Amino acid sequence: MDKEKNMPFTLLTAGGREYMLRLTAMSAIKLEERLGGSVYSGLKRLDEITVMVEFLYALTEGLSPDFTRSSAALLFDDFINEGGTLRKMNMIICEALERSGFFDCGEQAAQPQS
Numbered sequence: 001m002d003k004e005k006n007m008p009f010t011l012l013t014a015g016g017r018e019y020m021l022r023l024t025a026m027s028a029i030k031l032e033e034r035l036g037g038s039v040y041s042g043l044k045r046l047d048e049i050t051v052m053v054e055f056l057y058a059l060t061e062g063l064s065p066d067f068t069r070s071s072a073a074l075l076f077d078d079f080i081n082e083g084g085t086l087r088k089m090n091m092i093i094c095e096a097l098e099r100s101g102f103f104d105c106g107e108q109a110a111q112p113q114s
Contacts, residue, residue: 008099009022009096010096014082015078019060020064022059028058030061039102053073056076056089060072
C-alpha cells in the first residue's frame with residue numbers, strides 16, 4: 001500500500017482498461033484554457049459533468065497524448081456503468097492531483113498560498 005502511495009500517478013480501471021492519471025504542466029495549461037480559470041477554481045466546479053470530463057481528459061492526456069476528449073467521456077461512462085459514483089470520481093481526480101504534486105486534497109477548502 002505504501003508503494004502505491006508513492007506512485008506519481010493514480011491508476012483508474014474502467015471498461016476493462018487501466019488508465020494512468022497524472023496532471024503534467026502542459027496538460028494543466030490546456031485544462032486552464034479550456035475551463036477559463038485555474039486548476040484550483042476548476043475543483044470548485046467538480047459537480048459539473050463537463051468539468052469532471054475535462055479533468056479526466058487532462059489527467060490522461062499527459063501520459064497518453066493520443067487520448068481524446070471523447071475517450072474521456074467514454075471513460076467516465078464506463079466508470080459510472082461499472083458502479084462508480086460522482087463522489088468516487090471526485091476522489092479519484094483529487095488523488096491524481098495530489099500525486100501529481102499540485103496540492104493536498106485537504107487544500108480544496110482553502111485557497112492555495114502563493
